[in-house]
Amino acid sequence: MPIVPPPTPAPSPPPGQASFQSVHPSVVSHVSHFAGLSPASRRQHLYALIQECTPSELLFLSTTIAPLLKRDFLRALPPEVSLHILGFVDDPRTLARAARVSRYWNELLKDDYLWKTLCIRHGFSRDADAVKSFKAEQRSDGGRRHSRHLSMESDFDTVRSTHSLASGLQLSPPTSAAFPYRKYFIHEHLRTSNWLQRGRLLRIHRAPLHPPIAQDMNAPNNGQGQVQNPAIPTSIAIDSSWVVVGLANSRIHIFSARTGVLSRTLVGHEAGVWAVSLISAGGEPATADVPLSANAGDSLVAGVPQDAMVPPILKYALGLDQGEDGWTSSRGVSPDPFADTRAEESHPFGKPSYPGGASDGWGQPNALVVSGGCDKELRVWDVKSGYCIYILRGHTSTIRCLKVLHGRPIAVSGSRDRTLRVWDVQRGRLLRVLEGHTQSVRCLDACGSRVVSGSYDCTCRVWDVDTGACLHVLRGHFHQIYTVAFDGVRIASGGLDTTVRVWDASTGACLALLQGHTALVCQLQLTPTMLATGGSDGRVITFSLRGAAFSVVQRLAAHDSSVSGLQLDDRFLVTSGNDGRVRLYKFEQPPPSPSLGSGSTGGEGDPQCSFVRDLCEPSESVWKVAYTRETCAILCKKAGKMVVEIWSFKPDV
Structure with missing residues (x-):
């Protein structure tokens, strides 16, 4: 028996048509009269009507009028003015939410200049190592996108080198080799967040410190074994x-x-x-224009390769x-898109x-x-x-x-x-x-073709590698030298006399005698604006290199025992100690205030570091720590074994 389908309902009338058919003729005449009034009379008429409305009617007016008053102010402005306004936004999450307002805003917020400015503002602009690792990651990923969002509300797609807005104006230079500043900012922002919160432990390797005694029957001490x-x-x-x-x-x-x-x-x-x-x-x-044999000169020793x-x-x-x-x-x-020629000139x-x-x-x-x-x-x-x-x-x-x-x-x-x-x-x-040295050479550092060596004879020497000449002999320490640092402009040396001396690399003159440690100074690192020192007393001291005063910026009671490792860059300071801890500090620019806080004596403008967290669980002792922008290796002792922990702070891809 055939089944008769139900009747199809008629389509609903359009909203305008339905509302027009339900309007009373008197309302239509009233609207026609209102349209013929002057602007001042229209306002008076509206004011009188509002005074007669009930609260529910006022709510109806509010919900009806609010959408009519919305306006895309960025679309109404020239793109250059819109980008200038957006350039005052410091929070990347705000920009991420703004990119979801409309397609026009999304295209506007893809402009490279906007994100390059944000990179510079957040300190992501002068780090050549970070740019290098970012490019290497892009090559290894084969162009894959980040699946993790900068915020849970936004979807960051691949940055295009050119963007055409609805107005037809091209905001970015039309080149296919443009550096993806937006993508780079996302990468650096996520990496920094991983450092501050918690990295990902890739592997833990354990090995016995003392392997079993090997028995050698042919050895003179037959049967006793070799340790x-x-x-x-x-x-x-x-x-x-x-x-x-x-x-x-x-x-x-x-x-x-x-x-x-x-x-x-x-x-x-x-x-x-x-x-x-x-x-x-x-x-x-x-x-590349000078063959290696030319560098060797006539002073080659055992020149048979x-x-x-x-x-x-x-x-x-x-x-x-x-x-x-x-x-x-x-x-x-x-x-390098962030290349700074001034930094190159500072290292002659x-x-x-x-x-x-x-x-x-x-x-x-x-x-x-x-x-x-x-x-x-x-x-x-x-x-x-x-x-x-x-x-x-x-x-x-x-x-x-x-x-x-x-x-x-x-x-x-x-x-x-x-x-x-x-x-x-x-x-x-x-x-x-x-x-030239008269005792053991304990440490050395290099910058270009110059090398600085520190010795137990209490002196440092500056050498030209290409000629073999000793350019300067740095005398002043009265005990053995254990560590040196050289950045091309200054030389820092520290040792058993508990002092740190800073030298002029070009003249060999002693610029400063820095005190503060009470035991052996065993760790040193120079940056363009700061000198960080670590000692067997557990202290880490940072000195300002701005000007000739070499003032103390901070004295940190970093560890309860000797500092076994120290490394810093423009954002972080990582220290390790024989007390079994690895600590992370973050550098922050101090506010423009004469009060610099407890434990700091540096002048205004010197970055202050604050403790963030321990990078790993406490151990019996930490021998070494070293890191790159995305990897940290910790060598420590746990339960009588040598342990290697490798942490990754690379953004998820």
Whole structure:
């Protein structure tokens, strides 16, 4: 039996038509009369009507009139004026919510200039390392978008280099190579938030400090066993890809900075490793127009290179297969959009060394590790394969410190044999010996082609690596020197006499004698505006480098025992101590007030650091800590074991 479908209802009349049919004829005549009144009479008429309305009728008027009064003021203004108004907004979340108002506002808030200004205002503009890591992440992600929002209310899509508004005016320069400032700001904002709140623990590696005693039946002390050195971390180097840890048991562990996985262990040293340096893959030559052989001059020592015996695969790792002179070509490194030429001019000798122990490569495709220790040998390793490429001999005692110059295959090592040696780590040869110290060389730092060494003979020496000349002898300490820092303009040195001295790098004159520690000064780092020191008394002191006064900015009782690690940048200060704690401080610009708060004596304009949180759970002791913008490695002792914790602060992708 057929089923008759129900009748389809008639469509509803449009709102205008329905309301028009329900209007009383008297109302229509009243509206026609109102339209013919003068503006003043219309206002009087409306005022009289409002006075006669009940509260419910007034509410009806309010809800009806409010939508009619809404107006897009940004659309009514020229785009340049609208961007100028939006430029006064400091909170990125406010901009994120504004981008959801309309399509026009969304397009307006994609302008690169607006986000570049916000980057500068939030301090994301002068950090070349952050820009470099951001670009590397974009390449590794293959153009994937961030899935995490800057706020839960907004959806940040990929930033376009040009934006056309509804008015037809183009706000951004029409270039496909425009730097994505908006995307960069999101990346940096999320990374900073991760540091302040809580990072992500990638891996925890545990190893026994004292391995089982190895029995050697052929040894003279037959049956008693041979006690190996404990697996105590002695040195660390870190970049955006790798974490390298040197141990007192002659091993070198290499961890992935992206995943925290132990990638490989380098075995070859016959005694404890005391110094490691990591050479990042890629980069570009610092002096691409000058062959390496020209730098060596006539003072080459043992100028017979070992590269003739290197297998082709390791030659490729060293970059030897890309040119006769050993220099590789630039790999298309894009210019830094936040480049500050004033910062380059402030370092007349070149780029200072990184506090994390890594250095820029000279264009070689693989990352390299240079290590030295108690067996008096310098070894060059290929990180990708784990092979030892060169064994460089020449020192007659323990190699205590090591630096590799930026963009050049030149390593400088300091030893207890009282000498420094300059090596060509690309071709495997000794370039020259720097002699002058009368006791063990304990520490060194490099900036461009200049190196500063500190010795137990209570002096520091400034060397020209290219000529081997000793430019200055810095005398003033009356006890052993344990740490030096060099930024190309100033030299800072500290040691067992509990004082810190600041020197002029160009003249060798002592600029200041800084006091405040009551024990050995074992940690130093220089920034363009600040000097941070850490001592065995547990104190961390920051000094202002603005002007010639070198005033104390803050005295921090950071740890209950010796400060074992100290590193800072323009936003954070990280310290570790033998009390088993790793602490994070944040730098903030003080308000324009004469009162600087407790524990601070610096002048107005000097950034103050405040304690944020502990970066990890307390341990028995912390040996080393080092970090990049997105990775932090902590080497500590827990439950009698050597523990390596690798934390990531990279934004989720």
